[in-house]
Amino acid sequence: MDFGAWPPLRGDLASTRRCASAFFDNLPSDEGRAGTVRQNWVATWTKTGDAYYRLADLNINKLAFDEAKEAWLCALTAFEVARRLVADDDAGKAGVSAKVEAGVQRFGTALGYQVESVEITCFDGAELQAYYLPAASTGLSAPAVICVSSEEEKGATLLGRLLPVVIGRGMSVLVVSHADVLNHSRGRPAALLSHCFDYLSARPEVDISRIGVYGDALSATLATDFAVYDRRVAAAVCDGGILNWVRTSTSVGWITGIADGPAKDWISACRSRSARQLNCPILVVAGGRGVVSVSEAVKLQADCMAAYIHLDLAMPQIIRGGFGEEVENFVTADDCVFRWLKNKLTRARAP
Incomplete structure (x- = not known):
């Protein structure tokens, strides 16, 4: 070609x-x-x-x-x-x-699109900078998604990537950067993201019962913690607790190398317990430059199925170019994520 x-x-x-x-x-x-x-x-x-x-x-x-x-x-x-x-x-x-x-x-x-630069009041009057794009006006309240950038990106960079995906999907998006969340959270990023939820709740075009969260790359862990902390979250694209689980299991030396018997059952139970804390539909994006490895995501999904917990898994196509680096097909990956969010947040419509 x-x-x-x-x-x-x-x-x-x-x-x-x-x-x-x-x-x-x-x-x-x-x-x-x-x-x-x-x-x-x-x-x-x-x-x-x-x-x-x-x-x-x-x-x-x-x-x-x-x-x-x-x-x-x-x-x-x-x-x-x-x-x-x-x-x-x-x-x-x-x-x-x-x-x-x-x-x-x-x-x-x-x-004429209202891409707004907004300030969200958080702890002790501090202001978190964010970008907000409301859904096209239809006279009805629409779903919304809080999007947290990867650790390497600014909020504006993520919004630029997502604008071609979200416009026309009938949802509002609030975009914040990973660095800003950590810098303004005083060690409580989940509580700060709850302030973002409160901001969206006050917007007349947003349906409070249909607000989700999407964490890109390492921010998938922030999305998990937020969805556990704030039970109002209606759908989460997150890591399902995998990173925290891996950190915990690595620190417990006696687990290493044990794959059979009671220890194996205990490990599976711990994995599924992390996902059970989430009170909403879950999508875990695995592979590539993200925080979740494919092997850990597959294990988590299997453990969740055994525990009758529904967890969806997405594995974006990763291409290894001739320059020796992995490149993600962001087009198909983003389309997959926001199709899933639209589907779940549409189902979450309050009666």
Whole structure:
């Protein structure tokens, strides 16, 4: 496949996301040409994002706002592809992330969408910075999701990735960064996220009975602790207590190497007990650069099934590119997560 000809500039979000997904699915593993090809891919997708921004501006000038919205979301998708390809130690990564953050700010201003920068009062009057996107107005209250970024990302970066996914799904999102949650929580991140829940509860367009949480990467652990702490959470994309369990089991030396008999039963019971504390539907995302390994997630799901606890498991497709790093197909992964959330939060509608 000739990646140098990608992607076509159509201004159609569905086509752009299919193109991005296919690009990741077909990454070659030729180590010999990885460096140059990788740089070319980054340049191609970055230029494509810039072109989509220009197309959006042209459509705005023509008052073709729907077409402008599509082009803007295409740009954010293209920039996210480029950001995934840039090496973590590459100075260019910050530049691509800055394009995403600038795009988030301009998106709301130019197209009339209410992407709001909000402050949530937490402990002792401290303010937590967050981004809020309300669901499209239908006159009815809609579900909402609190989204916590990975430990390496700003809230605006996560919002830029999620805007093409959540717009049109009939849900509001409140996005906060992992670092801000930890820095403002005074050792109580679950309690701070409860303040985020209270903020959403006060919004007239939000259905208080249908508020979920999504924790990206290491924030999956924060999502678990929050869902255990606050019984109002209606659905959680989290780690199901796996990280805390692994830490605990590792510290208990006598467990190591014991796989049979009463100890095995005790281990299984402890795993399922962590999930049982969650009072809502659970989705665990396993594999790749996330916090949950596939093996631990499969064990947890099996233990939960034995204990009649329903736990869904998602394993995003991970591609090992020729540059020796694992790359996640974020397009299919994010679609899977938010399809699941929409399904669970729709079912959670209060009678």
